[in-house]
Amino acid sequence: xxxxxxxxxxxxxxxxxxxxxxxxxxxxxERQLDDAVESFLAQAQPxxxxxxxxxxxxxxxxxxxxxxxxxxxxEELGIDLTHWAPxxxxxxxxxxxxxxxxxxxxxSCYPIALLxxxxxxxxxxxxxxxxxRDPRGVLAEFGTSLPDDVTITVWDSTAEARxxxxxxxxxxxxxxxxxxxxxxxxxxxxxGTALV
Amino acid sequence: MFAPGDRVRTRVTNPAGHxxxxxxxxxxxxxxxxxxxxxxxxxRRAEGDIAATETAYTVRFAGIEVWGAGAEVNxxxxxxxxxxxxxxxx
Numbered sequence: 001x002x003x004x005x006x007x008x009x010x011x012x013x014x015x016x017x018x019x020x021x022x023x024x025x026x027x028x029x030e031r032q033l034d035d036a037v038e039s040f041l042a043q044a045q046p047x048x049x050x051x052x053x054x055x056x057x058x059x060x061x062x063x064x065x066x067x068x069x070x071x072x073x074x075e076e077l078g079i080d081l082t083h084w085a086p087x088x089x090x091x092x093x094x095x096x097x098x099x100x101x102x103x104x105x106x107x108s109c110y111p112i113a114l115l116x117x118x119x120x121x122x123x124x125x126x127x128x129x130x131x132x133r134d135p136r137g138v139l140a141e142f143g144t145s146l147p148d149d150v151t152i153t154v155w156d157s158t159a160e161a162r163x164x165x166x167x168x169x170x171x172x173x174x175x176x177x178x179x180x181x182x183x184x185x186x187x188x189x190x191x192g193t194a195l196v
Numbered sequence: 197m198f199a200p201g202d203r204v205r206t207r208v209t210n211p212a213g214h215x216x217x218x219x220x221x222x223x224x225x226x227x228x229x230x231x232x233x234x235x236x237x238x239x240r241r242a243e244g245d246i247a248a249t250e251t252a253y254t255v256r257f258a259g260i261e262v263w264g265a266g267a268e269v270n271x272x273x274x275x276x277x278x279x280x281x282x283x284x285x286x
Contacts, residue, residue: 088232090254105218132220136268152271158216159252159276160235 045116048079049164050185052091052114053196054178057169066091066166074114081113081162089114092155093166094192099146101139101154101192102163103131109157111164115187122191132156142193165189167196198253202228203285206255206277214242217281221273224261225285229274230254237278251279 022028052074056063066073070089071081081089089111092100104110105128110118121127130138135152139145146152155163167189173181188194198204208223209215216238232252240248256274259267 086236088235090230105220106216132273133263134268135271148269150270152268153256154271154273156218156221156273156275158218159232159238159278161232161252161254161276 040113043079044113046185046187046190047182049111049114049187049190050182051077052079052164053166053185053190054181056091056166057173057181058178063093063166067093070164079114081111086160087113088161089164090155090161091164091166092153094168094195096168097150099139099150099152099192100163100165101131101135101152102157102165103128103154104157105129105132106156106158109162111162114162114164115190119187139193142188144194165192170196197251198228198231198279198282198284200228200230204228204253204255204282205285206281207283209281211239214239217277218275220262221257221275221277224257226255226257226261228253229256232276235276235278239278252276253279253282255282 019028019030019033023030052066055077056066062073062076065076070091073091074081074089081087094100102110103122108118108123108128110122112118127138132154135154136146139152157163167185169181170184173184176184184196186194186196189196203225204227205225206217206221206223209217210219210222230253232254234249235252237248237250240250253276254274255277256272259269259271259273262273
């Protein structure tokens, strides 16, 4: 894919013009738009992803449903991924000998609704190029060294599906509450660049 | 239509317009890992057919298939690819 992204000022002016037209036509008010953005941002943060992960750690039935049909499972928690566009959620689980890493080589697709805006390195050319070619090397630079007998799957988000890594539940947390577990889940753990 | 486990090869293509088939995965053999179902098809939407959809699949490629002998051991790539990018492989 080789298209040129216009500058953010150009896009911003076009959005303003579009909103003005919608308002003039009585289709949308600025207030409605603000409310929609606000409710989206309230959910779009790593705490939402952590809520999903912690629930999967304590509830094997939820975990199974989450891996089978991510959208339906997070609906049980009142989390909606599709109110702006139909996006399919795929949750991929780390295991003792299986690790998952998420990337978008074409642009920067990311589960914003569940993790908030992506970190700048996720959008960098270096991460996007190297994650698919040298995943062990990239992980090592993040401080995560995986032995050769751990199978790594790199998920390249090339269509309207978004990926979330379900990290392994840390050892020694058998007595932790769901709320305590939530606090252990990190953003990078849900991208796959870190273990939890 | 493909089913999980089917062997496929991606077409070699370099369209003038939009595509979601990354160049590094052109002409590579892989297997269907998951059927994503009907998804918006950006290649056609970019040309003005704003409701275009197509069946999409998650296709798994072994590292060695994509990168050759220098590939990392025990690593594979899964990408979400549309039906028209794929041809069956016996």
